[in-house]
Amino acid sequence: MIQTIGLKKVFNTGGEKTSVLKGIDFSVQKGEFVAIMGPSGSGKSTLLQLLGGLDVPTEGAIKLDGVELQKKTEKQRTIIRRRKIGFVFQSYQLLPTLSVYENIAFPLHADGRKVDSVAIHELLNAVDLKGYDKRFPYELSGGQQQRVAIARALIHQPDILLADEPTGNLDRERSSDILDLLSAFHQDRGQTIVMVTHDLFAAGYADRIVLFKDGLIETEVQREDDDYAEFLSRFMA
Amino acid sequence: MSVKHSLLALLYEKPRHGYELKTGFDELVESMWPLNAGQVYTTLDRLERDNLVESPGHDLKDRKQYTITKQGKDELWNWLEKPVGRSLLKDEFYFKYLCASFVDYKDKQRMIQVQKQTMMKDVLNLTQLRKQMNQSGNKTMKMLVEGALLHLEADIKWLDMIARD
Ligand SMILES: Nc1ncnc2c1ncn2[C@@H]1O[C@H](COP(=O)(O)OP(=O)(O)O)[C@@H](O)[C@H]1O
Ligand SMILES: [Mg+2]
Numbered sequence: 001m002i003q004t005i006g007l008k009k010v011f012n013t014g015g016e017k018t019s020v021l022k023g024i025d026f027s028v029q030k031g032e033f034v035a036i037m038g039p040s041g042s043g044k045s046t047l048l049q050l051l052g053g054l055d056v057p058t059e060g061a062i063k064l065d066g067v068e069l070q071k072k073t074e075k076q077r078t079i080i081r082r083r084k085i086g087f088v089f090q091s092y093q094l095l096p097t098l099s100v101y102e103n104i105a106f107p108l109h110a111d112g113r114k115v116d117s118v119a120i121h122e123l124l125n126a127v128d129l130k131g132y133d134k135r136f137p138y139e140l141s142g143g144q145q146q147r148v149a150i151a152r153a154l155i156h157q158p159d160i161l162l163a164d165e166p167t168g169n170l171d172r173e174r175s176s177d178i179l180d181l182l183s184a185f186h187q188d189r190g191q192t193i194v195m196v197t198h199d200l201f202a203a204g205y206a207d208r209i210v211l212f213k214d215g216l217i218e219t220e221v222q223r224e225d226d227d228y229a230e231f232l233s234r235f236m237a
Numbered sequence: 238m239s240v241k242h243s244l245l246a247l248l249y250e251k252p253r254h255g256y257e258l259k260t261g262f263d264e265l266v267e268s269m270w271p272l273n274a275g276q277v278y279t280t281l282d283r284l285e286r287d288n289l290v291e292s293p294g295h296d297l298k299d300r301k302q303y304t305i306t307k308q309g310k311d312e313l314w315n316w317l318e319k320p321v322g323r324s325l326l327k328d329e330f331y332f333k334y335l336c337a338s339f340v341d342y343k344d345k346q347r348m349i350q351v352q353k354q355t356m357m358k359d360v361l362n363l364t365q366l367r368k369q370m371n372q373s374g375n376k377t378m379k380m381l382v383e384g385a386l387l388h389l390e391a392d393i394k395w396l397d398m399i400a401r402d
Contacts, residue, residue, distance in 0.1 A: 172387065180371050187372055200357060201386065204364030223365075229358035 001192060002051060002160060003027040007060035009046055009215075020046045021057070022215040028160065033186045033193045035203040038212025044196040047212075048162050051194065052085045053077035065159070082111040086153030086161040090168035092145040094137040094152070100124070101133035104152045111156065123151040127181060143174035150181060154191070161185070163195040167202050179205050238270050240280050241289075245305055245313040248290055254300040255281060267378050284309070334399065349400045353393060360389050 007024040010017050020043045028034055036044050049055045050062055053069045062069040064084060069077060094103050104123060105115045124130055127147040137145055146166060153161055163182065167175035183205050185191040195206065203209050211218045211231070221231045247253060247261040259277045281303060284290040289309035292301050330352055337345050367382050
């Protein structure tokens with residue numbers, strides 16, 4: 001579904017070059033739930049941005065359903081992103097002046113699509129926020145805001161959901177709610193998910209964990225691997 | 238787990254014979270804790286001796302029926318009212334760690350790492366169990382798993398503290 005080949009990213013800040021991704025070969029199959037873990041600053045968010053077409057690599061290729069994103073113009077990437085990608089961030093990023101309903105409808109508006117109110121209410125139900133459609137973000141708790149953000153990320157039925165530390169701002173209980181929710185979308189609807197997290201409790205939900213270090217993939221572990229936990233603990237020690 | 242009180246609870250609901258108590262227990266705890274039929278019968282004997290249950294006789298298939306007595310209900314209620322304790326200053330790992338210091342064991346850091354790995358494996362397994370429970374819609378034992386995960390979280394933090402000490 002999505003594949004990167006020799007992906008490199010160098011940032012230029014004030015004449016200084018920082019090499020953030022140093023050659024990432026990574027792929028995600030349809031229906032997979034993948035977690036990316038690694039120290040802060042190792043390039044996880046940068047990879048997610050590239051996968052979602054928010055930015056382009058310095059070198060290498062990103063194929064989304066066979067389409068090479070880095071060859072597209074910004075405009076073309078925006079269209080592809082609006083159709084195929086859903087984003088969830090640590091900081092929710094809801095629009096403060098819009099109601100819950102309007103926030104969820106926003107990606108459809110942006111894409112010039114008809115707003116399907118049945119679908120919005122169905123998603124509100126799924127994220128356990130029935131009856132919250134007229135509320136505003138400031139009236140909601142962090143966990144509730146993140147659930148709105150998940151609904152917004154999924155309203156256009158994206159092929160792939162990219163979540164960057166979706167539980168990073170939440171306590172354990174609220175995190176569990178969010179993870180249960182993501183895992184339900186994964187299991188019941190076959191939603192493909194790539195989630196960055198530094199929390200083992202979150203990563204445990206994934207089928208596969210990719211461990212990042214210094215802009216490179218250090219190792220990958222499948223849930224079925226016998227040494228799954230050992231790999232992780234060595235990595236996180 | 239108090240087998241005695243679980244049997245009282247099952248008999249509080251309705252009269253049953255021994256085998257029904259065994260299957261009733263398995264259902265109650267979702268087969269999370271094993272209980273053999275032998276334990277059920279010895280416990281029933283003691284309950285009967287202490288007048289907490291009594292038998293109105295045998296059913297048509299000649300199985301001995303049991304009912305809860307007034308005294309049995311009081312016992313059940315008293316038990317429900319009392320808080321339970323947890324052993325706070327008894328820790329198997331720390332004990333081993335103390336022994337390691339005592340004999341000048343060189344690889345104490347490794348002991349901590351291996352212990353941590355075991356706990357991380359538990360985290361991953363429990364997370365999967367939680368996922369399965371969500372999927373099957375069976376929520377009875379969810380909070381048990383949730384509690385175990387919270388304890389593991391604290392234990393892992395604690396191991397990190399020991400490692401730094
Ligand atoms: N737009 C940018 N311009 C310059 N440097 C950046 C930019 N985005 C990220 N970086 C740098 O790239 C490195 C990796 O960042 P990031 O991908 O956010 O890491 P992670 O998500 O793993 O913590 C950091 O050192 C960060 O400062
Ligand atoms: Mg990041």
